[in-house]
Amino acid sequence: MAAIIELRGASKTFDDTPALHPTDLTFERSRTTALIGPSGCGKSTLLRLIVGLLSPSAGDVLFEGERLSDDNLLQIRRRMGYVIQDGGLFPHLSARQNVMLMPNHLHLDSAEMKQRLGELCELTHLPEDALERYPVELSGGQRQRVSLMRALMLKPDVLLLDEPLAALDPLVRTSLQTQLKEIFQRLRQTVIMVTHDMAEAAYLADTIVLLDSGRIVQSGSFQDLRERPAAPFVSEFISAQRALVQI
């Protein structure tokens, strides 16, 4: 199976402080990868390198074997969907306008897009009338649903999520987790998501990449991490997350 995204010795340094040490990492098609680790370990930095919001201090980021560059960046971004913690919806546009921004900009067939909009509403469980509302008039969960619709509208090759559920209350979060899993499976979507919740990662992801201080500590299935920890930090991280459940 060919890798869709590949990091080759990619690193990022901010004013002499490394946020991400040189990293090799590949992402397979139709798989869900979770980037996890303590706050400040470089998860978002890694994701930003993939979207080209940051360019690597050294090394390369490849999309379908092609280096990200100024020439191909726009085209590649259109094949990615990017969702952040608070949704990143533009406040001056209604939910519908947010979702339709790119299709309209690219003059895509409107009948087809209308149909796609309907499908996505159903997929994300967003009531259609919520589409006419502005971001401030939506609940946090609804905002994330709309943001997900915006990201999925152009049928992206890869979906990039940066802690998409972190700001939601536990009930909404759990139901969205279930729905996300369903969506990923139905669309056979390639997903890279950042989370700091091990249970969420274990539930949604095929592969978990655990980072600490800008380095990958271990990468594998939840089983691998739990049963064959590569370092004491792995077990510590997992048990720290379990502590809550045991109370």
Added chain:
Amino acid sequence: MIRLLLLTALLVLSCELHAAQTVVVGSKKFTESYVLAEIAKRKLTQSGFDVVHKQGMGGTIILWQAIKGGDIDFYPEYTGTIVEEILKSRAKLTSADMRRELRRFKIGMTEELGFNNTYALVMRREQAKKLGIESISDLRKHPDLQVGLTHEFLNRQDGWGPLSRRYNLHMANVRGVEHTIGYSALANGSLDVKDAYSTDAKIAEYNLIVLKDDLGFFPQYKAVFLYRLSAPEKAIQTVESLSGTISEEKMIQLNAEAERTKNYARAAGLYFAGDHTGNVADLQPSVASQIGHWTLQHLRLVGISLILAVIAGIPLGIAASRPGPLSQTILGVTGVVQTIPSLALLAVLVPLMGIKPQTAILALFLYSLLPIVRNTASGLQDIPTPLRESASALGLEPLACLRKVLLPMASRSILAGIKTSAVINVGTATLAALIGAGGLGTPIISGLDLADAGLIMQGALPAAALALIVQWAFDFCDRYLIPKGLRLQRAI
């Protein structure tokens, strides 16, 4: 939206250019100059010319630059001023000398119009008659008369000191008194002799007489018209035909009429109508239509300069929103422009561009830039990083991203900047009248010259009202120009 603004700007500018083939008469910033220019305007209009009168453009230097530079074709001047301030000659020049010198600047001079506007000493007519005083020499017999002189005249090189030596006067009571107050003092008898200009309207008003300068002490300030030699021949002949037709008495009368009615066209009408003032009344525009006219001129100045400032300011603000040396340069330069006093800015621009509305518009444009540039830049910078990144991640081209996402999100701040500019602009535009560009400053400046509070109010009140209306109109427009989503955000 931007296309609409451009179109409007072009339309207004093209109206601006339309007046090209006309004769332009300029005037200095005082009543007599206004009236003489109005007389020339009337005369030229009768000869079939399309005439523009640029009122009260300033002092000698500005008018001289303007006629040399071709901004105006005619303006009234005085021989003494031509010799001393324009030709800067210390020698006594004959008319022929003056014409020869002026010709080097491609400027011509008409024959004398018929009156001399120089310093003079004045007295109440009946008192002078009673004491038998007709000339300055006669004052020698009455050393105890109360003399009140302006401070300027008291201290001038060609003022009181040399005059009293020349006439051998030994007046016992000489005081410095402010000009306007001096006239009241003269009228109520606390003063007997005072300095004046020989064509001062007050001379008629207070029934004074001008004492004859029998020893020829005062310099000659004979009124003439200066003209561009390249002006149409027929126009020059028309203005030339005014020479020898305006006596001192006539000019005093015209000045008095102008100061009484605050209407220079009407006063000029008196010249054509003999002593019948009635039949020119219909030429006098009503106060309301005058104010309307000034307001329109004002709105045009503000409108054009503001539209240009928006067109230039938003791109500059976008450039300034990105960190780096360019941003600092843009904000620095527009900031410095803002701190130049408006009079100084006009003074710098006039020699470069001449006396025309475009000069005022350029100055106003420069003043309007800073708030728009700064608010555009800060509006864009204030967009939270997550939103900015979400916008970039969409894969929109940079321009489309600005237009569809970033600028709308900054619209509240940008509009606030435009509003600030507009309100400041309405106030600053009153200064345009200083360089003859019209607007509501016209009555304010005339009013200041004539110490006429009513006239000042005719400009000041509409200008203040205009500023309020502009503010209110922008608040109203916010509702339509700021996207609904952003307004809801503010409300919550």
